[in-house]
């Protein structure tokens with residue numbers, strides 16, 4: 001059971017599947033102290049770190065409600081680090097296995113040719129998916145967190161940004177089925193077994209990543225977006241289009257110049273004359289006028 005007092009180096013050595021998660025959370029896996037001490041050093045929240053570690057450690061465990069309570073900034077930072085890990089560590093590692101197949105099999109071994117083609121398509125799709133999140137979705141949420149929506153983003157929404165955002169997690173299934181065929185058709189099964197193992201780990205990681213994005217980040221960001229956009233609307237109406245009538249002011253029609261005159265109701269003094277023949281907006285008309 002992982003808790004604040006668990007030693008980082010013990011977790012990293014006993015639970016190898018958590019090594020990369022520990023690093024993504026900004027903790028060195030060689031750290032000799034406890035999780036809580038590491039978090040104090042990093043100014044991070046040990047409760048958040050523990051929930052993420054448990055998500056990857058316990059099969060079928062996803063603490064949606066607990067994660068929902070942490071600041072959105074924590075979630076964004078964790079997801080950004082995960083993207084970086086996928087692009088700069090995980091995908092290149094898997095690619096190395098694919099190039100091993102290229103070197104050890106001829107082009108006549110059609111399954112490995114299919115495998116490397118499938119993987120390069122997969123890598124391209126995943127990279128584009130991540131790029132879209134990093135360049136459009138996450139900066140949009142950053143702005144929401146600052147309490148505004150930039151002019152060039154006001155016509156869009158989280159829903160619009162993510163509507164064409166396809167899931168890339170399922171595409172690994174196709175690659176896996178080719179490997180299983182390779183396993184049946186070759187005597188040299190070890191490299192395929194290693195590759196299959198790498199894919200399983202990656203698939204599991206992507207699945208948790210998609211859960212954090214889909215069940216925590218997006219609903220939280222949509223809630224925030226609603227609040228920011230309704231605040232912006234109120235501010236806008238406050239500037240140009242007033243809601244309700246202005247108190248302590250009235251207007252009357254002046255038959256002499258055929259224009260409306262604004263009056264301060266408290267002092268009874270006229271304070272403004274309308275330049276055209278239309279009445280002032282949002283000002284009460286005096287009876288009979």
Ligand SMILES: [Fe+2]
Pocket residue numbers: 079083130133209213
């Ligand atoms: Fe992502």
Ligand SMILES: [Fe+2]
Pocket residue numbers: 129133210213
């Ligand atoms: Fe995603």
